[in-house]
Amino acid sequence: MSSESWPPPLKEWVAKCLGQITDTNRSEVQAELKQVISEAFAAHTLWTTDWAGVQLKRCHFLLPKPPPVFNTMKRKGFETPVVNTKKAKKAALKNATATYAMDYNDQAALNRRAERFQREHELERTKRSPYPATDEPEGDPNVIDWDRYTIVGTSQEIFKDYLRLTSEPKPETIRPYAVLQKTLVELKERWRGKTAYNWICNQFKSLRQDLTVQRIKNEFTVQVYEIHARMALESSDMVEYNQCQATLKSLYELGIPGNVEEFTAYRILMLLHGRNRSELNLFVGQLTPRQKSDDAVQHALEVQRAQAMGNYYKLCDLYMNAPNMGAYIMDHFIARERVKALMVITKAYRNISLSFLQKTLAFETLDEARTFLVDHQITTFTNPNSPDIDKILDCKPAIPEVSRAFEEKYRKIMIKGAI
Numbered sequence: 001m002s003s004e005s006w007p008p009p010l011k012e013w014v015a016k017c018l019g020q021i022t023d024t025n026r027s028e029v030q031a032e033l034k035q036v037i038s039e040a041f042a043a044h045t046l047w048t049t050d051w052a053g054v055q056l057k058r059c060h061f062l063l064p065k066p067p068p069v070f071n072t073m074k075r076k077g078f079e080t081p082v083v084n085t086k087k088a089k090k091a092a093l094k095n096a097t098a099t100y101a102m103d104y105n106d107q108a109a110l111n112r113r114a115e116r117f118q119r120e121h122e123l124e125r126t127k128r129s130p131y132p133a134t135d136e137p138e139g140d141p142n143v144i145d146w147d148r149y150t151i152v153g154t155s156q157e158i159f160k161d162y163l164r165l166t167s168e169p170k171p172e173t174i175r176p177y178a179v180l181q182k183t184l185v186e187l188k189e190r191w192r193g194k195t196a197y198n199w200i201c202n203q204f205k206s207l208r209q210d211l212t213v214q215r216i217k218n219e220f221t222v223q224v225y226e227i228h229a230r231m232a233l234e235s236s237d238m239v240e241y242n243q244c245q246a247t248l249k250s251l252y253e254l255g256i257p258g259n260v261e262e263f264t265a266y267r268i269l270m271l272l273h274g275r276n277r278s279e280l281n282l283f284v285g286q287l288t289p290r291q292k293s294d295d296a297v298q299h300a301l302e303v304q305r306a307q308a309m310g311n312y313y314k315l316c317d318l319y320m321n322a323p324n325m326g327a328y329i330m331d332h333f334i335a336r337e338r339v340k341a342l343m344v345i346t347k348a349y350r351n352i353s354l355s356f357l358q359k360t361l362a363f364e365t366l367d368e369a370r371t372f373l374v375d376h377q378i379t380t381f382t383n384p385n386s387p388d389i390d391k392i393l394d395c396k397p398a399i400p401e402v403s404r405a406f407e408e409k410y411r412k413i414m415i416k417g418a419i
Contacts, residue, residue, distance in 0.1 A: 006046065010037075013051035032056050042255040151214055152176060158183050162206040169213045177216060183207055184224060197235040204228040205240075208247075222251050222258035229263070233328040245270070261294035262324050268300035269329040272307060280304070296323045303330070312341030316362035334362075336410040339376065342402045346395040351382065354391040376405040 006014075014033065021029045033056065040046050153174025160175065175183065184207065191200055208228070211221050229244035231237075245267060252260050264287070271280040284301070291297050299322060306315040315337055319330050338361045345352060345360075354369055363369040366388040373379065373393070380397040383390065 007051075009051040010046060010049075013054060017056060029056060038254055153179075153210060153214060155179065158186055159203055160206045160210075162202050162209060165209070165213070174213060175210050177214070177220075180207060180210055180216075181220065184220075184227070188227070191231060197231065197237070200231060201228075201235075201237065201240060204231070217251060217254060217256065219257060222248065222256050225251070226259055226263070229266075230325055233266075233325050236328075236331075238332070242270075261291055262296055264291050265294070265296035265300040265324070265326060266329060268297070268304065269326055272300075272304055273329060273333040296326065299323055299326060307337065310340075310344070312337060312344065313360060316341075316360065320362045335372070336406075338372065339402060339406045339410060342378070342398075343406060346393075346398045346402055349395050352393050352395055354381075354388055354393065357393070376409070377401055378405065 014037075017029065017033055036054070036056070037046075040049055151169055151171055151174060153176045154171045155173055155175045156179055157175065158179065160173075183203070187200060187203055187207070204224070204227075207224055211217075211224065225244045225248050229241050229248065232239075232241035232244065245263065248258070248263055249267075252258060252263075267283065268280065271283065284304070287297065292301075299318060303315065303318050306312075306318060316334075319327060319334050322330060341361060342357075345357075354366060354373075357363070357373075358366050358369040361369070363372065370388050370391065378393075378398050378401045380394045380401065382392045382394050
């Protein structure tokens with residue numbers, strides 16, 4: 001959303017608002033201004049809104065108070081009493097002189113204050129005006145809240161290590177928008193070439209930092225965060241994934257297009273992983289009809305339903321048929337759900353074969369199923385020396401082992417990088 005595409009009434013209204021803010025309310029007014037414009041942009045009412053009549057809650061158009069008018073006319077019944085003595089006359093003359101001097105000084109102070117306020121008002125209007133002077137660079141259409149103080153990078157390096165900023169960024173160390181586009185292309189090629197994830201992640205963090213300091217928020221920004229989020233999922237880096245997911249949420253709310261439904265499904269699965277029922281119910285209640293009709297979102301909602309009903313067979317089937325990269329998120333809580341399923345199975349059966357557990361709990365091989373049981377110290381087989389295909393689990397002595405495994409490993413949830 002570029003300011004060049006704004007209607008003239010909106011530009012005049014923005015200039016008027018920015019010209020009236022002060023140091024005390026600058027941040028609040030700017031935040032409210034961005035919110036009003038973003039909501040109008042999302043509702044497609046930029047050209048139909050009567051901007052001249054829009055009033056911000058935190059921006060009141062202030063004018064210097066006119067100096068007070070002192071009434072020097074005497075009222076009837078309040079005439080100055082006649083002074084007879086010489087001493088009284090001298091005291092009255094002294095008091096009148098002091099009163100006149102005080103009134104004159106107050107009037108001069110008020111006039112000076114009004115002039116100072118007017119000068120500060122003009123300086124503030126010049127400083128915050130959204131229309132750059134003729135010798136200033138044009139605004140970047142990729143920056144929603146561009147002004148003449150926005151940093152524009154000049155570095156031409158394709159790759160740059162990520163360093164946490166400890167001071168004001170310098171343009172010569174920041175890559176401009178055109179270079180950042182080339183960087184993304186090269187990083188995708190390196191990822192396909194099996195480059196180590198640690199180096200790729202470092203470069204993506206540097207790329208995201210350059211976008212942030214230049215306040216670039218457009219479809220390219222969304223693409224960068226979406227790609228990094230997918231790479232983080234594939235590499236089980238939940239810290240970076242959660243950071244990308246949080247930023248994507250704010251970018252989507254600005255109306256910037258992207259794969260909203262895909263990452264909506266991922267967010268539902270992450271809330272299921274964290275067992276955050278209150279936030280999950282609130283988030284699901286806010287889904288739009290378009291989001292609910294998406295295959296990935298429907299899959300995530302079915303996972304929610306199967307988990308709530310304790311339908312472990314359906315849950316494991318959904319795990320094996322997860323769309324996009326949903327299985328990478330389910331990897332983080334499928335072991336917990338398998339142990340919960342074993343708590344039910346061991347109470348319902350006397351003996352159960354390892355091959356049955358492999359198919360029911362969605363293990364790819366018998367060896368994987370046996371390893372899972374051994375890792376959780378569930379080893380009450382009736383024939384431990386037999387081949388895996390013939391192994392039988394004795395369920396009754398396994399009940400306390402399964403309960404202990406759940407209490408020790410899955411009662412508490414630790415989510416790295418949770419936001």
